Amino acid sequence: MDLIRGLHNLARLRKQDGSRGCVATIGNFDGVHLGHQAILEQLRERAAAYGLPATVVVFEPQPREFFAGDKAPPRLTRLADKVRLLGSHGAERVLCLPFNEALRSLSAREFIEQVLIDGLGVRHLVVGDDFRFGCDRAGDFALLERIGAAEGFAVEHTRTFEIADERVSSTRVREVLAAGDMALAARLLGRAHHWQGRVVADRQLGRTLGVPTANLPLPNAPLAVSGVYAVMAHLADGRDCPAVANIGWRPTVGTPRPVLEVHLLDFAEDLYGQPMRVSFCAFLRGEQRFDGLEALKAAIYADIALARRFFALAAGETPAGDEQALLDCMTSMADLPLASRPLSALMTDAPTAPLHGTAEVSDSTAREAQASRPHDG
Numbered sequence: 001m002d003l004i005r006g007l008h009n010l011a012r013l014r015k016q017d018g019s020r021g022c023v024a025t026i027g028n029f030d031g032v033h034l035g036h037q038a039i040l041e042q043l044r045e046r047a048a049a050y051g052l053p054a055t056v057v058v059f060e061p062q063p064r065e066f067f068a069g070d071k072a073p074p075r076l077t078r079l080a081d082k083v084r085l086l087g088s089h090g091a092e093r094v095l096c097l098p099f100n101e102a103l104r105s106l107s108a109r110e111f112i113e114q115v116l117i118d119g120l121g122v123r124h125l126v127v128g129d130d131f132r133f134g135c136d137r138a139g140d141f142a143l144l145e146r147i148g149a150a151e152g153f154a155v156e157h158t159r160t161f162e163i164a165d166e167r168v169s170s171t172r173v174r175e176v177l178a179a180g181d182m183a184l185a186a187r188l189l190g191r192a193h194h195w196q197g198r199v200v201a202d203r204q205l206g207r208t209l210g211v212p213t214a215n216l217p218l219p220n221a222p223l224a225v226s227g228v229y230a231v232m233a234h235l236a237d238g239r240d241c242p243a244v245a246n247i248g249w250r251p252t253v254g255t256p257r258p259v260l261e262v263h264l265l266d267f268a269e270d271l272y273g274q275p276m277r278v279s280f281c282a283f284l285r286g287e288q289r290f291d292g293l294e295a296l297k298a299a300i301y302a303d304i305a306l307a308r309r310f311f312a313l314a315a316g317e318t319p320a321g322d323e324q325a326l327l328d329c330m331t332s333m334a335d336l337p338l339a340s341r342p343l344s345a346l347m348t349d350a351p352t353a354p355l356h357g358t359a360e361v362s363d364s365t366a367r368e369a370q371a372s373r374p375h376d377g
Contacts, residue, residue: 001083001086001093003094005096006098022093023047023050024043024120025039025055026133027057028063028170029082031076031189033173034163034187034190035168037161038160042159043056046156050124055095056093059097060079060097062075063104066099070222075221075224076173076193076224079096104135106135107134107138108133108135109139111134124154125144125148125153127141127157129158163188173188178224182282191334193280195247196216197260199216199274201215209296210297211263211301214262216276216278225280226247226248227247229244229283229284230339232336233277234277234278236275241265243307244284246287247261262278281336283341285344309323310326310343311337313327326339
């Protein structure tokens with residue numbers, strides 16, 4: 001698959017392939033969820049019929065980020081992950097246009113002429129019937145149809161994909177993630193929500209607390225998920241390791257930018273510099289500010305104990321006491337256990353940490369947490 005950055009590089013590529021043109025679609029494709037995947041299937045079908053490359057046009061930054069800055073909705077996928085997912089679902093080319101003042105200022109007709117006709121040489125365009133483009137969003141589906149009829153390209157509206165009688169959209173995925181329903185989020189995405197990157201050295205505060213972590217850097221931007229989660233860490237050598245993770249701003253100790261800290265259970269290896277993918281399985285609790293490191297440490301031990309029970313029940317252990325509620329909210333996808341509700345809300349005697357104050361944890365819970373032999377971090 002080719003990633004093409006900017007129209008100037010597209011002109012070079014079109015010269016190489018004899019200006020055959022393409023079948024294209026345009027959008028943010030944030031998350032590449034099942035709704036997007038239905039569009040990509042439609043795109044592949046039309047591209048195969050024309051014998052032309054299936055091309056996806058995206059923008060960087062996304063238009064709402066350009067206009068709203070930090071008030072824009074949090075991203076579900078970074079550009080690199082988005083491109084990889086688009087390719088895995090059949091896109092042969094991804095044209096990434098810089099969304100800047102010059103592009104924003106193009107009239108709808110100029111956008112069609114410069115991007116679709118002169119740039120892409122589009123022969124067939126697949127877009128939503130509510131698609132708006134050009135300066136002040138003046139362009140619409142009807143304008144595309146009129147100009148397409150005159151210029152020789154067809155325009156087709158995208159298919160709508162629904163789950164539980166609701167349209168699958170990036171907005172809906174964000175709402176479901178914010179509610180802690182990791183199972184439904186996975187259904188909408190077609191995979192568990194995840195983050196991936198390379199393990200980096202950090203302040204090693206976790207090591208001083210007896211809970212070392214593998215840290216993955218995050219962009220300094222709003223987060224689609226934040227708080228403490230039971231996660232599965234997928235290592236470069238193919239191993240899948242149950243873990244507990246905190247994603248966010250570490251309010252007790254502070255951080256200049258958000259970070260994903262992953263404590264692998266029963267693990268004692270060095271992962272610095274290695275790639276790791278982290279799948280979010282169950283929401284435990286939100287980020288909290290504690291009165292000191294001892295309270296933070298106690299809360300971390302409680303989080304580890306709850307994550308252990310989650311994975312133990314997923315592996316087939318018999319639930320005890322009120323753990324049946326935890327088991328009932330659990331489903332699976334691709335061998336990953338996924339919870340449909342925040343776990344701390346399901347277990348009345350689950351160890352939890354207060355927003356302010358000293359969380360308490362039993363000696364047995366502390367020993368269980370300490371038994372988790374983590375790696376450097």
